[in-house]
Structure formats: C-alpha cells, structure tokens
Amino acid sequence: MPVITFANAKGGAGKTTAALILATELASQGHRITILDADPQRWISHWHEISGRQRNIAVISEVSMASIQGHIRENRDTTDYFIIDLAGARDALVATAIGLSDHVMIPVQGCAMDARGAAQILELLKQLDEKAGIRIGHSVVLTRMNSMVTTRAMAAIKALLSARGVAVLDTPIGERTAFRDIFDCGGTLYSMDPAKVSNLDKARENARLFAGEVLGLLPSRKRSATGRGLFRTLRQAA
Ligand SMILES: Nc1ncnc2c1ncn2[C@@H]1O[C@H](COP(=O)(O)OP(=O)(O)O)[C@@H](O)[C@H]1O
Ligand SMILES: [Mg+2]
Known part of the structure; x- marks a missing residue:
C-alpha cells in the first residue's frame, strides 16, 4: 500500500487537481484508494461530499500531525494506494507526510514555471x-x-530540472476543462457526459497516461517502517 504525496509549498501549483485525477483514475482501474485530505481548504473532502459514494475511494478529512500515521496504519489492509493532498505550505505536517511517503509528486505549473515552491520541497527532501x-x-x-x-520550451524545462538531478514526468497534466469541472460536478472523468464537457476523451487519456507513469515510479517493495527517530528528524526539518 504505497503512499503517494502531492507537495509544493506554493498554493495554486495544481496539487489538489493532480491528486484527484490520480485517485479517480486508479480507482476506476479497480485499485482501492484512500485519500488523506491534509489541506485545510478541504477541496477533495468537498468533492467527496458532492460525489456521493464512490467505488474504491475513501476520503479522510481532518488529518493532523498527530493522526496521519494512524490513518495509514488503520487503513493499510483495505487500501492499495494512499494519496495525500497537502496544503501549499512547508510546515511540520508537510514534512511528516513526506517522511511517510513512498513517492512525492511535485506539481509545477508548466506555463508559469514558478518553481520556488517546488524548490522548498526539494530542500526538505534533501534535509531528510x-x-x-x-x-x-x-x-x-x-x-x-x-x-x-x-x-521545445518543455524540453528546455526538463533539461534544466534534470541538470539539478530532478526527474520530470514525461506526461504533463494539460490545462483542461474536465479537470476543473470534476470539482464542481463530483464523480469521475468516467461519469461525466462527453456531450457536456469539451475534450473529455483527451482528459481521460491524459489521466490514464499520468497514472500509468506514476505507478511505474513506485518502489516494488514497501519501505521499512518509520520510527521515533524519524519523527524527531521531521520535526527538526520542518
Ligand atoms: N490541469 C488543470 N486544468 C485546468 N485547471 C486547473 C488544472 N490544474 C489546476 N487547475 C486550476 O488551478 C487552480 C489551482 O489548482 P489546485 O489544484 O487547487 O492547486 P493547489 O492544490 O496546488 O493549490 C484551481 O482553480 C484549479 O481548478
Ligand atoms: Mg490544494
């Protein structure tokens, strides 16, 4: 039950959108997903409330420093993938969630390329x-x-990041109406009406490629358990 966390210290980078796209895509493929909504803005919790019961998806709200490890422990037997959505911050909860992760996804807006929020997360990973x-x-x-x-611009961005040793996914997440509408309509890309949402087929294909690439990044075996020492370090790093 790998833990995939979306982090960028800056708000508006696309964390919540990418987290929900990944969660709904994996759930539609039959994987059991538990989303830990650790963002005080509660966008994913709100999505869940308007969506009604969604097959293979559980959402846990009210995630704190004290509760996060317990949520993972208590749900590990019924979860294939945990997905954590974080606030646009660099605080102790962000550091703790990162420490519990098997892979951290750092969304960066391709058009703006404001990577300062991403740099703060990379710094935290380096400290750990x-x-x-x-x-x-x-x-x-x-x-x-x-x-x-x-x-060409995209290749330049990738070259820049890889020169600093940062991997960039081959699949970018496009600017798409469907990825906005999902938060208003609830449900998934597969419950939306193609007659009402433009380019829904392209959005579904984008989600499928993105999820496939993320799964390929996960370690085949779960990392070893975390101990008290880790928590002390995380608190210091935060
Ligand atoms: N791929 C996308 N296509 C269209 N709109 C997007 C996309 N990603 C993010 N947005 C919009 O940008 C804003 C910020 O995105 P969000 O996912 O909430 O970022 P974060 O969680 O990092 O703060 C939201 O209004 C969201 O609807
Ligand atoms: Mg968010």
Missing part, C-alpha cells in the same frame, strides 16, 4: 536524506500545460 538518511523518491509533474508551451 542528509540528516536522517531517509531517501524518498520524488518527481516533478508539469501541470496546466497548454498549446502555448511548445515542445
């Missing part, structure tokens, strides 16, 4: 590695990509 020897896999996913961002 250097101070506690905890190495957590992580990658940048470019979000809100549109046709204005050329293939």
